[in-house]
Amino acid sequence: MSELDPLIRRLQSIARLTDAQREVLSKVPFRRALLQPEQHAVSEGERPTHCCLQLSGLMFRHKITSSGGRQILAFHIPGDIPDLQSLHLETMDHSLAAVVATEVALIRHEDIEELVDRSPGIGSMLWRESLIDAAVFRAWIVAMGQLDSSGRLAHLLCEMFTRMAAVGLTEGRSCNLPLTQVELADALGVSAVHVNRTLQDLRRSKLIQFEGGRLTILDWAALVHLADFNPQYLQLRTPPVAL
Amino acid sequence: MSELDPLIRRLQSIARLTDAQREVLSKVPFRRALLQPEQHAVSEGERPTHCCLQLSGLMFRHKITSSGGRQILAFHIPGDIPDLQSLHLETMDHSLAAVVATEVALIRHEDIEELVDRSPGIGSMLWRESLIDAAVFRAWIVAMGQLDSSGRLAHLLCEMFTRMAAVGLTEGRSCNLPLTQVELADALGVSAVHVNRTLQDLRRSKLIQFEGGRLTILDWAALVHLADFNPQYLQLRTPPVAL
DNA sequence: CGAATACTTGAGTGGGGTCAACGCAAGTGG
């Protein structure tokens, strides 16, 4: 088991990997880095020369508007490469930062290009990964445009739980999700006060438990219904969660 | 000038093309098709074997929620390949349809794969194109989460105008944009009634003119400000519009 | 034991929603 095991697990969740490909992947050169909470990995406007492969913790991508608002665009878990796009888009249109202390493997663009040249199958997988990233954005747009705050919140929780389950980061019906209400608010496009009340609704209705950075699903079916959640967009190889 | 000229123009707006690459591109085999207004090119759940290269008209991608709402995810103009993602994501998570009568070139996945194998530079461009697609989704998320309805509408208009300008589809400060208020509403996540009032605001403030399917920008600076619009996310090679 | 940081709760407000009617042009067909 290599140090890049989280990546292998992630790719295996969306594609079939041969032993040879696993071998090649585990030999990609990288540099470890530890990010503190709130610390940026890359910021809007920068022109990165590396990609970040997340090894632990929780990260988020966000953008600050000119009026000072913060919109969170995505949350990331171990195995993700949140800034894979920088491989072909020179300039970052948003920032990437850690929610809690997070380890990343920094991989040079040149090394990824070489990997892709040498092993086109892995290239397709990475392309696929970036297309799934886009599919997640689409799901967020649908949630923001069509659902009320409880639906949006439910959708986010369904998505995070499903993604974590796909790479083995859940235990039963629970997973770590150390997000504050302010962070949830900035992701959902509602105020923090309203997230608070919405969370209370979900707790009162016995759909979830959420405290101390840990999420427990109490009623998956009801949550899925509220969120109009269909995991198909995550394009997982093995049918996801059935709690 | 080949029949696939719109694609060449589009790729040239985001990357440098060699004569050889232009040559290769103009020889990709395809089948023409004409879509009527409202007609679907591909629908959610399908597993397409072709990609659609748009040659004329106006298209949109959308998703219907279980409660019957329609969220429009993107609008597309000639030169776009709105379902490029289907190359690496088997199952469509949303639908693609025509707003008005639209010509498309249907290109088989195998032929694209072969093109990419033979000319890796073009492969990178297509990957880049799909990453820009994702960047547009991010911009929509920011608009939906952080802007009020006039800001969102202004953002959409800025984006469409900038994209059309980049491929030579504007005349001065005008362009064709045959969208109904209902379509705008479903894209912005607000009601059609409210789009009507918001459009009136923008007209009254002399920012735009919008009638008969034609958009004219009267005050670009004000529109950009209202939308908090920064075209950087479109990753265009040549700096866009300065009206 | 202050001083953060996160979470709660209440009161008042407003953006945008819904419902419903009406205007107006462009077909279409008798």
Added chain:
DNA sequence: CCACTTGCGTTGACCCCACTCAAGTATTCG
């Protein structure tokens, strides 16, 4: 050529989800 339909845009009345402001209450931590 007029009656009818159909699609799109417009307007008004009323309402509610979610926002802001503001003042709490835990917890955690130097």
